[in-house]
Amino acid sequence: MNRNTTSAGTAAATEATPKAPSRSLISRTALLVGVSVVLATAAPAFSSTASAATTEKFAYTGSAYGTWAAVGSVVKSGPSAPLTFGCTTDGNLHRTNTIAGVNLAPLLTTGTVSTTADTYASPVKSSTSASTAQVNLLGGLVKASVVKAASSTTRTATGYALSSSGTTLTSLVVGGVPVRADAAPNTRIDLAGVGYVVVNEQVRSTNGLKVSGLHVFVNTVNALGFPVNTNLVVSQAISGLSAPVIGVMSGYSYGTKVNVGTLVTSGSSFTAYLPCLGTGGVLRTNTGAGINIGTALNTGTIANTAKGTVSATAINAETTSTVQGANLLNGLVKATVIKADARGSKTGTTYSFSDTGSSFGSLTVAGHPEITAKVAPNTTVAIQGVGTLYLHRVIRTNGAVTVRMIELVITSPVNGLAVGTNIQVAVAVTGVK
Incomplete structure (x- = not known):
């Protein structure tokens, strides 16, 4: 019988997990920018289902x-x-x-x-x-x-x-x-x-x-x-x-993360992990005080959760991240009660993934008053002289859903932030297979 073979050689053959290296100081300078926005076309909250054959x-x-x-x-x-x-x-x-x-x-x-x-x-x-x-x-x-x-x-x-x-x-x-x-x-x-x-x-x-x-x-x-x-x-x-289980789950949630390319300058904060066989229905919570990274990002209290159950007939999994307040680039983006909610389930042969429960308490983007807490999923904002802002971003891959409520990608140097800097706030990921 052929077997799926992996040789790690001298490299560590481990599962990828979020890392948390030390933060770096980001310079404080004024920010004056122009803003343009591309709104998602009346997109509803993400939800999808799929069917697959089932075996023990x-x-x-x-x-x-x-x-x-x-x-x-x-x-x-x-x-x-x-x-x-x-x-x-x-x-x-x-x-x-x-x-x-x-x-x-x-x-x-x-x-x-x-x-x-x-x-x-x-x-x-x-x-x-x-x-x-x-x-x-x-x-x-x-x-x-x-x-x-x-x-x-x-x-x-x-x-x-x-x-x-x-x-x-x-x-x-x-x-x-x-x-x-x-x-x-x-x-x-x-x-x-x-x-x-x-x-x-x-x-x-x-x-x-x-x-x-x-x-x-x-x-x-x-x-x-x-x-x-x-x-x-x-x-x-x-x-x-x-x-016998119908399958396994995976997932995690974190409040904030900042990286420049592959270099992490502020790792995922207060991460909550979802074990592959769930939590037995018990809510796991990881909370912490706010994050302060100069003018790049300041937040209020962060609370991340993970919960899941698995049996021979069904899987239900959910991760959430709630950030009480966030301020990016000296007020360019401000929000309160930011919640990412990623859900996955499998019953019989049917898979389902959703971002139901994801929301903003309030949301403003400098220069564009039309953007409110009711912003549609997968809204993209092009910010002149800064980069691209994603709001309520939902990414669906095979067997998983990722929700990033705020993601700012820097494409022009600004406020001491290098090109390629990626700032994320309120992130939840859930997978079922």
Whole structure:
């Protein structure tokens, strides 16, 4: 059988998510502009439906990485050679990733790190593995020639079968004492005066399994100088399945974002994420105070939400972003109670997507009093000497809907903003497949 294969090489094979780098200061200068507008032609709020054949589906989840290191809440080295297929109903995936090694001496050094992730349709199975060579932790207190973690979850007639078969600890030595290659799950070994190691760490649920080959904790002030609350993981593999579902969902919402081309100057604010299997009907909320980016953008309080349910017969998903007030470019665009609302559903063979619930409390654009809070979806405003303004922008792609209530794209340098600057306010994205 041919399998959908992805090799990540030395690149991280992870799902794209909004990033939040630091903000940059934008100069304060006066703005005098001319404004022209192109109004959408009586377009109603976006809504669409589509039909597709339905078959019994399972949601596969899985991820793997070689190493991870943190001191307290500060990550010193993120996941190495990471792989994930996130949440999918595709039972024909094969992914691999390999890197030459990790050097975070004296906390952690390794040789080659390799990871794999697979899904299978018959039998229904999620399988992942991570293998890390030449492991040296805490300046040699913990050593191994190879640490491999393996995790699989298989659907059976009576439920799920979980397995860590393939997990091995080759030539493992902890505190000078050799450890069996087939050490029992969750074996704890103390490191006198430093902390402890959990070998073959396993966390099981009804329908999923996480295996970490080694998990090291530093919990004592020590003569070696390793910081208390140091946390090291070597070779982690996670697999899981969810009982028959009609499909999976995705989505997120954020209050603001500013970027120049691919350079993010102010990341997505207070993002709320929609898990692929929903929230069980529970509303998830992420709120925060306003954003202040010089004369480019100032806002009031931001509240973002995500909510969804999934079963064998239906999906209902919704994300929202509500920004209490926004002021772009010294009053060029002003609005209050800006709400983006993106909804997606599937019942039987029918998909539906909508922006119902999206609205402005008030809205003004300098030089054009005809623009009000009742502005039609997908209204485009050409602003002389500045760029293009999109209002209540609705973007429909295959299996998803994106709502951006305010989006300003700079095409002429103004107020210290470079060409290509993109300012977004109140954004919600929801997908169903």
